[in-house]
Amino acid sequence: MLKRLRGVFSNDLSIDLGTANTLIYVRERGIVLDEPSVVAIRQHNGQKIVEAVGVEAKRMLGRTPGNITAIRPLKDGVIADFQVTEKMLQHFIKKVHENSWFQPSPRVLVCVPCLSTEVEKRAIRESALGAGAREVRLIEEPMAAAIGAGLRVEEATGSMVVDIGGGTTEIAIISLNGVVYSDSVRIGGDRFDEAIVNYVRRNYGSVIGDATAERIKQEIGCAYAGSELREIDVRGRNLAEGVPRSFTLNSDEILEALQEPLAGIVQSVKSALEQSPPELASDIAESGIVLTGGGALLRDIDRLLTEETGLPVIVAEDPLTCVARGGGRAMELMDSRSIDLLSS
Amino acid sequence: MTSSYDDMTVDEQSPGRELKALREAAGFSLSYVADQMRLSEAYISYLEKDEFQKLPTEPFVLGYYRAYARILNVSPDGFIQSYREHHRSHTDEAEAQQGQASRDYSSSAYRPLPKAEKGPSTKKSDNRLYGIIAVLLVATWVVVSLLSKTPDTPETTDSPEANASTAPLAVPDAVDTSSELDSSDDSVTDDADTGITPAVSDSVSYTGSSETTAAPDESLSSVTDAVEQESFAEEAVSEPTAAAVQSAVDSEPAKEEGAGTLDTLTFVFSDECWLEVTDARGDVVAANLYQSGATAMLEGVAPFEVMLGNVRAAQLQLNGEPVTLIPNGNRKTLRTTVGDQGPDQ
Numbered sequence: 048m049l050k051r052l053r054g055v056f057s058n059d060l061s062i063d064l065g066t067a068n069t070l071i072y073v074r075e076r077g078i079v080l081d082e083p084s085v086v087a088i089r090q091h092n093g094q095k096i097v098e099a100v101g102v103e104a105k106r107m108l109g110r111t112p113g114n115i116t117a118i119r120p121l122k123d124g125v126i127a128d129f130q131v132t133e134k135m136l137q138h139f140i141k142k143v144h145e146n147s148w149f150q151p152s153p154r155v156l157v158c159v160p161c162l163s164t165e166v167e168k169r170a171i172r173e174s175a176l177g178a179g180a181r182e183v184r185l186i187e188e189p190m191a192a193a194i195g196a197g198l199r200v201e202e203a204t205g206s207m208v209v210d211i212g213g214g215t216t217e218i219a220i221i222s223l224n225g226v227v228y229s230d231s232v233r234i235g236g237d238r239f240d241e242a243i244v245n246y247v248r249r250n251y252g253s254v255i256g257d258a259t260a261e262r263i264k265q266e267i268g269c270a271y272a273g274s275e276l277r278e279i280d281v282r283g284r285n286l287a288e289g290v291p292r293s294f295t296l297n298s299d300e301i302l303e304a305l306q307e308p309l310a311g312i313v314q315s316v317k318s319a320l321e322q323s324p325p326e327l328a329s330d331i332a333e334s335g336i337v338l339t340g341g342g343a344l345l346r347d348i349d350r351l352l353t354e355e356t357g358l359p360v361i362v363a364e365d366p367l368t369c370v371a372r373g374g375g376r377a378m379e380l381m382d383s384r385s386i387d388l389l390s391s
Numbered sequence: 392m393t394s395s396y397d398d399m400t401v402d403e404q405s406p407g408r409e410l411k412a413l414r415e416a417a418g419f420s421l422s423y424v425a426d427q428m429r430l431s432e433a434y435i436s437y438l439e440k441d442e443f444q445k446l447p448t449e450p451f452v453l454g455y456y457r458a459y460a461r462i463l464n465v466s467p468d469g470f471i472q473s474y475r476e477h478h479r480s481h482t483d484e485a486e487a488q489q490g491q492a493s494r495d496y497s498s499s500a501y502r503p504l505p506k507a508e509k510g511p512s513t514k515k516s517d518n519r520l521y522g523i524i525a526v527l528l529v530a531t532w533v534v535v536s537l538l539s540k541t542p543d544t545p546e547t548t549d550s551p552e553a554n555a556s557t558a559p560l561a562v563p564d565a566v567d568t569s570s571e572l573d574s575s576d577d578s579v580t581d582d583a584d585t586g587i588t589p590a591v592s593d594s595v596s597y598t599g600s601s602e603t604t605a606a607p608d609e610s611l612s613s614v615t616d617a618v619e620q621e622s623f624a625e626e627a628v629s630e631p632t633a634a635a636v637q638s639a640v641d642s643e644p645a646k647e648e649g650a651g652t653l654d655t656l657t658f659v660f661s662d663e664c665w666l667e668v669t670d671a672r673g674d675v676v677a678a679n680l681y682q683s684g685a686t687a688m689l690e691g692v693a694p695f696e697v698m699l700g701n702v703r704a705a706q707l708q709l710n711g712e713p714v715t716l717i718p719n720g721n722r723k724t725l726r727t728t729v730g731d732q733g734p735d736q
Contacts, residue, residue: 197450333431334447335454349458359429361454 061374067213070371124160124215125167136178155180161229189219192339195373196363205327211342246304253283271347335359339369406470407441657708658687665700693730
């Protein structure tokens with residue numbers, strides 16, 4: 048009852064609870080929060096206290112003293128640490144309602160990976176409820192991504208969405224408000240970073256942190272051999288000498304480093320095309336595949352997929368926020384037309 | 392369609408013409424571009440002719456522009472910008488023609504952001520308005536309920552008066568039937584007597600319920616008197632009825648008040664005792680500490696709310712009739728109603 052009253056003063060939220068970043072979309076206000084899914088926890092007298100959440104906590108990642116641990120509570124698109132996720136959501140929901148008198152109690156739509164199990168879905172729902180939500184709806188990420196990208200999901204036309212997130216890559220073929228085929232591979236931005244770290248260790252004998260690897264990926268990373276060559280100066284700890292050393296990496300080296308995870312994504316896109324019904328496959332061949340998610344920002348990843356599949360591949364507008372925006376619109380659609388967009 | 396750089400300057404808003412001009416300048420054929428983009432030649436020509444209705448939705452068109460620009464080795468921003476302007480002006484025209492009636496699922500959901508967000512924003516503000524109204528209503532209700540608690544007791548004590556005011560309603564009905572009988576028959580006196588009988592019984596039954604023992608006789612006589620006098624006078628039918636009703640109305644409250652003042656409570660105390668008496672009108676008749684041997688004569692309208700501090704030290708008479716006060720177990724105090732169902736408590 049009280050939750051309902053408080054709910055009048057809360058906004059409806061669409062949350063893209065991602066492995067790397069959490070985005071919150073609020074009706075009529077757009078994307079109001081885009082922060083890394085990181086929580087820093089301080090151990091104090093055997094008690095765990097939340098030290099920082101989001102950007103602040105990410106800055107601490109890999110730089111913490113013994114009593115503080117910076118945790119990423121989600122792994123491979125699903126909750127790895129239930130309590131910390133709940134705390135993080137609570138913090139984000141509060142942050143979105145900063146100027147409200149009441150404790151917020153919003154209706155929340157959370158995007159979940161398409162092959163997540165009932166246990167994983169339940170964990171997400173429970174943690175959202177624990178964070179103060181009065182009603183929780185779930186939507187599959189590729190569906191939200193397709194709506195957010197502006198595809199006409201309600202039409203009897205097949206659309207293929209590849210959402211490359213931090214932890215997973217979701218591939219789905221959508222038609223008539225439903226998912227015809229979906230697949231989820233545990234390859235994403237994190238795997239790219241990992242691959243870069245491994246490459247640098249192998250070839251330069253130096254260790255770099257995840258944050259540095261991410262910076263390398265964002266600045267010079269590319270997915271296609273014919274791309275423009277770029278260089279970056281990085282510093283890492285030399286394994287043999289044990290002291291920090293500076294060295295230069297170029298984009299071809301990063302392409303080589305990323306070969307394995309990229310091949311995994313290409314393979315699953317191809318198998319999705321193999322599995323799709325012929326009518327839908329012809330629709331996709333005509334208009335193309337849409338890329339969303341942070342991974343779509345990797346330079347020339349669309350060219351790689353075009354070359355590999357022989358189909359037109361386009362990157363959606365503002366691919367990072369597609370899922371959150373799509374979730375927001377899905378919520379409006381569910382309200383206005385009571386369409387059940389795979390929510391449960 | 393002959394397009395050149397000159398055409399392009401004539402209509403700078405057309406991204407398609409610009410693309411075509413750049414392609415021809417670079418010496419690429421339509422099929423080469425289509426092959427590079429993995430699209431059909433038809434799609435490329437639609438793109439160059441700005442025939443967007445034949446192309447898929449906006450995100451695809453923007454993607455095609457990016458891919459085309461990459462082949463031409465130019466920045467796609469200019470094309471996308473001019474496409475947006477071009478597209479906006481076209482959709483505005485289309486909307487003006489179609490009106491708002493054709494706001495279907497796709498158009499409402501996938502229009503460029505500023506328009507799509509208009510609906511929900513008003514909905515949300517409505518929601519907030521409802522919330523504030525609800526809170527205000529709750530607040531008013533609380534205030535009203537708090538204020539109405541104070542005049543609560545007088546209202547209940549007023550109820551006998553309210554009963555008294557309804558009393559005449561029963562009597563006029565009875566008199567009406569009697570007067571009808573009067574007008575129909577010539578043998579006035581006999582029929583008047585028989586006609587009055589139900590009226591009398593009605594009024595007796597009512598006055599009995601209002602617990603006034605002296606009342607029935609008076610009201611009965613007044614009603615019969617009025618009817619008899621008027622019927623003997625043999626006047627018009629409507630007048631005697633009205634007069635009878637009037638006299639009946641007059642007699643009733645007078646009798647009620649007279650009966651109320653008649654009730655007398657007499658307390659004789661054998662020991663020190665606190666006494667508080669409230670009568671039916673809500674008046675506090677007595678609130679005092681009485682010493683041993685004291686006598687209290689109180690007048691008011693029955694029933695009385697009596698509170699005694701030492702019940703065993705008090706003897707009570709109502710209108711001269713002794714009333715037995717039964718103590719409540721071992722307690723010294725007693726709160727009771729006297730004259731509620733006659734003085735036989």
